[in-house]
Every structure is written in structure tokens, then in C-alpha cells.
Amino acid sequence: MKDETRDFFAGTLLAVIGLFAGVHAGFSYDVGSPANMGPGFFPLVIGCTLALLGLVIALMARRAMLHQLQTQHTVERPPIYRYGAIKNFGWLPAVSVVAAIALFSQTLEALGLIPATVLLTLCACLAQRPYRLKRSIVLAIALSILAWLIFVVGLGMPVSAFHF
Amino acid sequence: MEFLVTIGANLSLGLGEALTVSNLWYCFVGVTLGCLVGVLPGLGSLIAISLLLPVTYHLPTSGALIMLAGVYFGADYGGGTCSILLGVPGHPAAAVDVLDGYPMSKQGRGGIALFMKSIASFSGSLVGIVFLILLAPWLAEVAIHFGSADYTGLMVLGLVAASSVGKGSPIKGLAMMLVGLLLATVGTDLNSGVARFDFGVMELTDGIELVALAMGVFAIAEVMSSAGTTRPKTNQRFGLRDQMPTREDWRRSFAPIIRGSGIGSFFGALPGTGGGMATFLAYAVEKRISKHPEQFGNGAIEGIAAPEACNNAGVGTAFIPTLTLGIPGDAIMALMLAALVIQGIQPGPEVMTSHPELFWGLVVSFVIGNILLLILNIPLIGLWVRLLQIPYPVLFPGIILFTCIGVYSTHNNVFDIWILLFFGVMGFVMLLLKLEQVPLLLGFILGKPLEENFRRSLVLARGDFWVFLERPVSATALGVTVLLLCFSFWSYWRGKSKKTAIV
Numbered sequence: 001m002k003d004e005t006r007d008f009f010a011g012t013l014l015a016v017i018g019l020f021a022g023v024h025a026g027f028s029y030d031v032g033s034p035a036n037m038g039p040g041f042f043p044l045v046i047g048c049t050l051a052l053l054g055l056v057i058a059l060m061a062r063r064a065m066l067h068q069l070q071t072q073h074t075v076e077r078p079p080i081y082r083y084g085a086i087k088n089f090g091w092l093p094a095v096s097v098v099a100a101i102a103l104f105s106q107t108l109e110a111l112g113l114i115p116a117t118v119l120l121t122l123c124a125c126l127a128q129r130p131y132r133l134k135r136s137i138v139l140a141i142a143l144s145i146l147a148w149l150i151f152v153v154g155l156g157m158p159v160s161a162f163h164f
Numbered sequence: 165m166e167f168l169v170t171i172g173a174n175l176s177l178g179l180g181e182a183l184t185v186s187n188l189w190y191c192f193v194g195v196t197l198g199c200l201v202g203v204l205p206g207l208g209s210l211i212a213i214s215l216l217l218p219v220t221y222h223l224p225t226s227g228a229l230i231m232l233a234g235v236y237f238g239a240d241y242g243g244g245t246c247s248i249l250l251g252v253p254g255h256p257a258a259a260v261d262v263l264d265g266y267p268m269s270k271q272g273r274g275g276i277a278l279f280m281k282s283i284a285s286f287s288g289s290l291v292g293i294v295f296l297i298l299l300a301p302w303l304a305e306v307a308i309h310f311g312s313a314d315y316t317g318l319m320v321l322g323l324v325a326a327s328s329v330g331k332g333s334p335i336k337g338l339a340m341m342l343v344g345l346l347l348a349t350v351g352t353d354l355n356s357g358v359a360r361f362d363f364g365v366m367e368l369t370d371g372i373e374l375v376a377l378a379m380g381v382f383a384i385a386e387v388m389s390s391a392g393t394t395r396p397k398t399n400q401r402f403g404l405r406d407q408m409p410t411r412e413d414w415r416r417s418f419a420p421i422i423r424g425s426g427i428g429s430f431f432g433a434l435p436g437t438g439g440g441m442a443t444f445l446a447y448a449v450e451k452r453i454s455k456h457p458e459q460f461g462n463g464a465i466e467g468i469a470a471p472e473a474c475n476n477a478g479v480g481t482a483f484i485p486t487l488t489l490g491i492p493g494d495a496i497m498a499l500m501l502a503a504l505v506i507q508g509i510q511p512g513p514e515v516m517t518s519h520p521e522l523f524w525g526l527v528v529s530f531v532i533g534n535i536l537l538l539i540l541n542i543p544l545i546g547l548w549v550r551l552l553q554i555p556y557p558v559l560f561p562g563i564i565l566f567t568c569i570g571v572y573s574t575h576n577n578v579f580d581i582w583i584l585l586f587f588g589v590m591g592f593v594m595l596l597l598k599l600e601q602v603p604l605l606l607g608f609i610l611g612k613p614l615e616e617n618f619r620r621s622l623v624l625a626r627g628d629f630w631v632f633l634e635r636p637v638s639a640t641a642l643g644v645t646v647l648l649l650c651f652s653f654w655s656y657w658r659g660k661s662k663k664t665a666i667v
Contacts, residue, residue: 006597007333018342029360034622034628034629035626037622038356039355039358042618043349047346049342050343093389094389097388097564098388101384104568127392128391128557129557
């Protein structure tokens with residue numbers, strides 16, 4: 001298992017997050033003293049610990065990568081381009097799910113629940129393999145009626161079905 | 165004797181609370197929805213509970229908890245169905261059912277496996293509930309005397325145990341737990357009124373909405389990674405007659421159910437042992453002591469009975485630390501705790517004395533819920549099996565929709581959908597980088613109380629850090645934490661060096 005490159009990225013990312021949080025907390029908020037802690041104390045401590053752990057993860061992974069390089073003379077491609085923890089990894093499903101949610105958030109109050117639901121469903125359905133247009137349309141209609149019945153009629157959510 | 169009388173009085177109080185029409189209804193809705201979500205592949209109890217968390221905003225306190233607990237039990241009952249019939253675990257906790265359940269199903273004994281799963285789950289749940297009834301009042305009485313330093317120690321222990329004991333790398337789990345703690349600091353600091361990490365965004369001064377975080381990291385990330393996949397289907401049908409175990413099956417399952425319940429009850433109460441670890445242990449124990457270990461993996465009914473009993477016994481005992489100390493052992497219990505906080509109840513030992521009807525009503529509703537589940541799962545199993553015929557491409561747009569609307573309904577604010585999207589993408593990146601999501605959620609939920617207790621205990625001790633080692637409870641908790649850290653790193657390195665030795 002070549003987890004090293006993945007761990008290197010993960011460790012670096014965690015270290016950056018920790019460092020950012022620690023520095024931001026230390027400079028922007030009052031740190032105070034242990035007896036009288038300010039709002040910055042806890043995030044500063046946690047951020048620094050996180051930065052340290054991230055650094056350890058990244059360094060350990062780097063050592064393993066170098067070790068591999070010496071013994072095998074090949075480097076794995078970064079994990080972003082490989083399957084990673086996700087089987088059948090593909091960009092299209094992930095992107096269409098994100099787009100569906102973004103679309104929904106933009107249209108829910110502007111257009112109303114039913115158009116937003118139709119758009120969300122049609123966009124999310126782009127992820128399905130194999131793609132079926134008819135099924136997507138039927139599903140979009142069914143889900144929008146269901147959502148309207150449950151949330152607007154049933155639970156009385158303050159959203160209008162159509163908003164023009 | 166006096167002890168028994170108290171318990172009897174408490175249970176009758178609980179019975180009065182649980183048997184109201186509305187609470188019975190919430191219990192029924194909870195177990196049915198739990199079963200539904202548990203049967204569908206890819207949706208475990210964790211996703212089920214985070215999907216229903218927004219609904220609890222609009223329910224009375226006991227109704228909300230009864231429903232969520234019903235979902236938890238129901239998802240555990242339903243969880244094994246997919247493993248047994250399709251050979252694909254619907255979610256991690258049910259993975260062990262594949263080992264013997266799928267072979268049984270291939271031998272045409274799938275109905276019997278499903279029946280025994282329900283019976284074992286029911287018996288296990290009852291054992292867990294009995295432990296909960298016996299131990300919780302005692303622990304709550306002890307915990308009344310805990311100070312903030314003790315709580316700090318216990319929370320550190322809970323967080324470290326849940327994030328370092330497990331399948332993945334302990335150091336990455338700990339790091340994710342720290343990220344969770346940092347996310348909890350977003351928003352207005354209660355002591356000083358300073359808004360932290362708000363970056364000028366007005367909505368962030370209220371903090372990050374838990375429902376959006378949980379659904380993003382679990383449900384949306386899961387859908388993002390699996391939306392393009394297809395799942396196997398089944399067209400098996402079951403009636404009551406196909407499910408009747410033989411006398412031999414009953415005889416062979418009895419002792420494993422007892423042993424599984426024992427193992428589950430013990431580990432359920434400890435932090436960090438959820439997520440199927442105890443169930444695999446129960447399976448291993450049965451295999452070790454069986455006279456026919458070669459049958460395991462080829463459809464031994466003990467391989468269903470013990471892990472299922474273990475799984476459900478752990479559900480009951482997991483509530484012990486959650487309801488008495490306010491310290492959850494895993495992410496699901498953390499969500500239960502969050503539901504309490506949403507209802508305006510401060511978790512801790514006072515819950516049992518100030519809201520006895522809530523605690524005992526919950527306990528009694530567990531029993532009622534399990535009886536309902538037995539009814540739902542044995543005569544009506546055919547209905548659940550038919551759910552497995554729904555193709556995943558039809559399912560996932562609905563999951564996305566209900567997640568979005570659920571998040572929106574918490575504050576009727578579109579901003580929360582953006583938070584959901586942010587955490588969905590973050591959860592997806594975490595899946596890619598093999599970073600665990602459970603410690604993140606646990607850190608996020610315990611972050612606020614941890615910071616508060618930490619600050620309070622140091623204020624009381626005038627900044628003297630020794631306070632954590634002077635009090636016996638916090639000193640013990642921190643000592644166990646250090647031992648646990650040493651142990652998990654040691655076993656991780658040992659496992660790793662073994663693996664590299666084979667490669």
C-alpha cells in the first residue's frame with residue numbers, strides 16, 4: 001500500500017490549517033494568561049498542536065517516500081490522481097453533486113421550492129451511470145411534488161412552491 | 165430491596181411518559197425511518213440520525229430523543245439486511261454480517277439468517293437496556309461531585325479514545341479531532357463576547373450549524389463519492405414460513421447471543437470502541453470457542469447471532485456515559501447529545517435528577533421501540549427486502565434534496581446550505597486523503613464544553629496546571645489517556661512493521 005504521498009498531502013494540509021488558526025488566534029484575539037484566559041488562548045494551543053501533528057504526519061510520510069525512492073527508483077503519482085479511499089472514483093459525480101447543491105441554494109428563495117427541486121434533481125442526475133434522461137425527468141417531477149407535500153403542505157415550511 | 169423499589173418507581177414514571185400517544189407515535193416513526201434508512205445501502209445510522217436532526221428542532225424534548233433513539237435502534241436492525249442478502253455491507257457496522265449471512269443466503273437460508281438477526285438484535289438490546297437501568301443512576305450519583313477539572317480530564321479521555329483507537333492511523337485521527345475542536349471555536353466566545361474566526365461574515369458569529377456540518381461531512385461526502393456507482397440488486401422474497409429456524413438453529417444461537425450481548429454491553433459503554441470493532445471481536449470469540457470453527461464463513465448461524473446481539477447491546481450501554489456524564493463515546497452519541505443541547509438541556513449528571521421523566525421515558529421507549537422493531541422485522545421483512553430493489557441512481561438525488569431542505573429548515577437561511585456544501589467538499593477531500601470523519605464531528609461537539617471546563621478549572625486554580633493531576637478523577641482519566649495513546653501508537657507501529665515485513 002502506497003499511502004505515503006497521500007499522507008504527505010494530508011499532513012501538509014493539516015499543518016497549514018493548524019498554523020493559520022494558531023497565528024490568527026494569537027495575533028487577532030487576546031490570549032491572556034492561564035489564570036485568566038482570553039478568547040485566543042484555546043484556539044492558539046489547539047492550532048499549534050494541530051500544526052505539530054500535521055508536521056509529524058508530513059515528515060513521516062516524506063521519509064517513507066524518500067525511502068521508497070531509494071529502494072524502488074519510482075515515485076507514486078499523487079493520490080489526487082489515483083483512486084484513494086474511494087472506489088470507482090470519478091470527478092463527474094462529485095462535481096455534479098456540488099453543482100446541484102449550489103444551484104438549489106441559489107434558486108430556492110429566488111424561484112421557489114419546486115423549480116429549485118427540479119433543477120437540483122436534473123443536475124444531480126448527471127452523475128448517474130449510465131445516464132438516463134427519461135428517468136431523471138420523472139424523478140425530478142416526483143421529488144418536487146413529494147418535497148412540496150412534505151415540507152410546505154405537511155410541515156408548513158415558510159417557502160413558496162413557485163416564486164416569481 | 166430499596167434499590168429495586170426505586171427502579172420500579174422510576175420505570176413506572178418512564179412508562180407513563182413513554183406511553184403517551186405522541187411519544188408512541190415518535191417512537192414508531194423513529195424505528196420505521198431507522199429501519200428504512202438502515203436497509204438502504206450506504207446509509208448507516210450516523211447518516212440517518214444526521215438527516216433527522218433538523219426535524220427535532222420542531223419536536224418536544226422527550227419526543228425528539230425517543231425518535232432519534234428509535235432511528236438508531238432501527239438502523240441497526242435494518243443494517244444487516246443488505247449484508248445478508250447482497251453480500252455487500254450497507255454500512256461499516258454491519259460488515260460482519262457478510263461473513264456468514266451471505267453464505268447462508270446463498271444456501272437458501274437467507275430468511276432464517278434475517279430472522280435470527282432480528283431475534284439476536286432484540287435480545288442484545290434488552291441486555292443493554294438492563295445494564296443502562298442498573299448502572300446509569302449509580303454513575304449519575306457519583307458524577308454529581310465531579311468538578312470542571314474532572315470533566316476536562318474525562319472529555320480529553322473520551323476524545324482521545326474515540327479518535328486514536330480504531331482502524332486508521334491514530335495520529336491522523338487525533339489531528340482530525342483537533343480540527344473539530346478548532347471548528348467549535350468559530351463564533352462568539354461566551355466569556356468575552358469576542359467573535360472568533362468569523363472573517364467578517366455575520367452568519368458565522370453564531371457558530372457553525374451542527375446539522376450542516378454533520379450532513380455535509382457524512383451524507384454529502386458519501387453521495388459525492390458514490391453517486392456514479394451502481395449497486396447490486398436482489399429479487400428474493402420472504403414470507404414468515406421461510407424464516408423459521410430449525411430447533412438446531414435455536415440451540416446453537418442461544419449461547420452466542422448471551423456472550424455477544426455481554427461483549428457488546430461492556431464495549432458499548434467505553435469510548436472509541438463503536439463502529440463494528442466490538443462486533444468483530446464477538447465474532448472472533450465465537451469462532452475461537454466453537455467446536456466447528458471450519459463452519460464459520462460458510463454460513464454458521466452463530467456468526468450472525470453473536471455480532472448482532474453485540475451490536476445492539478452496545479447501543480443501550482452507549483447511553484450510560486452520554487446521559488449521565490454528558491460525554492459521548494462515539495459520533496452517534498455525540499449527535500444525541502447535540503439533540504439535548506438543541507432542546508436547551510445542559511447534558512450532565514443533573515439530567516437524571518432534574519428531568520427524571522425524560523431519562524426514564526427514554527429507557528422505557530427503548531423497550532417499546534425494540535418490540536415494534538421485532539414486529540416490523542419479522543412479519544414485514546418482505547417489505548424491507550423489496551426496498552433493496554430501488555436502484556441507487558434513483559435514491560441519491562432524493563438524499564441530496566432532503567439534506568438541503570433539512571439544513572435550510574434549521575434557520576430558514578440559505579447560508580446554511582453553503583456551509584453544508586463547504587463541509588461536503590471537505591468530507592470528500594478527507595475521504596480522498598484517508599482522514600477519518602468521526603473524530604472531527606466528536607471534536608466539534610465536545611469543543612465548546614471542553615474549552616469552557618478547561619478555562620473554568622484554571623480560573624478556579626489560579627492558573628495552576630497541577631489541578632488536573634491533583635483531583636483523583638481527572639488524574640485517573642488523564643493517566644488512562646496517556647496509556648491509551650502509548651498503546652494505540654504501539655499497536656499501530658507493530659501492525660505497520662508487520663505489514664511492511666510481508667510486502
